[in-house]
């Protein structure tokens with residue numbers, strides 16, 4: 001797992017998904033070397049990079065060109081850019097052009113989540129997974145409701161992490177925003 005401070009960042013792009021959350025996403029997605037992954041809302045490339053290390057091919061999609069360029073820089077830095085197709089597009093448009101995949105990672109949807117899950121489900125391989133990460137309370141509910149329509153096996157984890165900061169007098173634990181990870185498996 002690559003540490004958070006190894007990423008190249010951009011002032012107008014959200015920072016990478018934190019290391020501990022990346023660990024959990026890799027674990028919940030059960031990504032394997034033959035998998036094709038679509039990373040919607042690739043941002044800084046935190047998840048794209050971890051998926052590229054563990055899969056056959058990743059489609060990294062973002063509607064923000066600064067984000068896509070930042071992801072590309074981070075993948076190049078780790079010699080993983082050859083395993084990634086970089087797509088500058090809105091998520092729904094991008095999905096229409098991709099034939100099939102084993103994992104659909106949704107880390108940013110801009111309000112289109114139910115549609116994205118519906119479109120993505122059609123192209124997901126048998127036993128494929130849709131993983132949604134969110135800081136908003138409403139997003140996991142939308143994800144679960146949509147996944148239920150397709151009788152997916154659903155796993156929900158809410159993660160609250162505190163990181164220790166060592167100071168002169170002792171160690172202070174600093175809380176981070178809770179993140180919810182919803183994973184749906186196609187039966």
Ligand SMILES: C[S@@+](CC[C@H](N)C(=O)[O-])C[C@H]1O[C@@H](n2cnc3c(N)ncnc32)[C@H](O)[C@@H]1O
Pocket residue numbers: 013014015016017040041042043044045046047048061062063064067089090091092107108109110111112
């Ligand atoms: C929180 S960031 C994702 C961070 C990323 N997972 C990482 O580890 O670096 C969310 C991203 O989703 C993108 N996004 C939001 N809605 C989108 C949409 N409808 N289509 C494509 N990208 C979208 C935003 O531009 C932003 O870069």
